Structures are given as C-alpha cells and as structure tokens.
Amino acid sequence: MAQEKIGNKIYKYGDVYHSIEGATIISFDEAKAKTMSKTLEYFSDAGAKNINSYTSIFLPGSDVSENTFIDTLDKKNIQTLIVIDIIDASEASMSRTTNSAFASVNQKREKSFFSTDKGWSANAKGKSTSSSSSMSTTKNVDVVTELNLRLTIFSKNDGFSAPVAVIEGMATNESPDTTSDQMARRIVRRMVKALDKQRAF
Secondary structure (H helix, E strand, O other), X not given: OOOEEEEOOEEEEEOOOOOOOOEEEEEOOOOOHHHHHHHHHHHHHHOOXXXXXXXXXXXXXXXXXXXXXXXXXXXXXXXXXXEEEEEEEEEEEEEEEEEEEEEEEEEEEEEEEEEEOOEEEEEEEEEEEEEEEEEEEEEEEEEEEEEEEEXXXXXXXXXXXXXXXXXXXXXXXXXXXXXXXXXXXXXXXXXXXXXXXXXXX
C-alpha cells in the first residue's frame, strides 16, 4: 500500500477520513504520564470526543485475554482503538557544556579611636570587597537524535480485527537538552494536526 505524506514529516497508509469516531481509547505504552496527558489533550482539542487512555480501563501490567479485551471494549461501547508505538530511535553521543557563575562579597570592619571631652571613643567603618568567577564543565551525554512513531487506528466496525489506517511520523533532535519524551509529544502533536486536516474526527 502506497504511503502518502499528510503533514510535516507525517505519513499515512489507508483511509483516515472519519476513522476516529465515538468513544475512543489510546494505548501508548512508552509514554510517560505527561506525554500521555498531552496526547489526550491534543486529540480532545482537535475535536475528538470521549477520548480516554488505555490504562483508564485496563490496569498497567495486567494480563488481559483477547476475549476479555473485546468484551470490555464492547461493554464500554468503545468505537475506536488507537495504538501508538515507537518503531525506531537513533542515539548519538553529544557534548554538553554547563556554565556556572559564582559571586562572593567579603566585608571587613575597621575600628579607629579618637579623643573627645569625655575620653576616647571608637568609630567602626565597614569595607566590602566583591569577586566573581565562572566555570564551565563539558561532558558527553547519550541523546535520542531521531524518533519514529507509528499510530494505528482500529475500529469496532470490523471487530478491531485489522488496522483501518496507519500514521507514521518522525522528529529529529540536535540538542542534548531535548528528551525523547519531548520529541514524542512533538510527533503526536503533528499527527493529530494532520488527522484533523484529513477530517479523521
């Protein structure tokens, strides 16, 4: 089946038109809590209705048989199942330099004596000096330089037996400060934008 470009580094197989309808659950095993939350937010903001995570129905790590899985989806009246997977990730070692600045203030009090009609008196004066310095440290860190995700859409219309459509997307990274989770959110955001343009909802 031919691949079609539908967005910025986003490609599809199959027909996504009205492929996401009714109550929908999204499974994204590799996603951290923030990425999963953002994924649901992206879909909801784009117009998808009644979107929930897979873990809101099935406990993480639980062993669910195929029959139980289908029966549960039927009882919950789930119409669409979306599965997001990491299909490829490239890593590289990058140099990361951290700059640190330091400042210090030293205060010195000097005491002097002078004569008055009532005797000797003391006068204290303060002097302060300040100094600053900086230091940079460089270390090599392993970072994900390219991440590829696959989004697969299943429908109740055929008993969730085969994918209705498949979306693939990728993102590149040139900064050691960018995490793979941030890259995943970027890809999912692009996917949802492309699905919206294709009138998937």
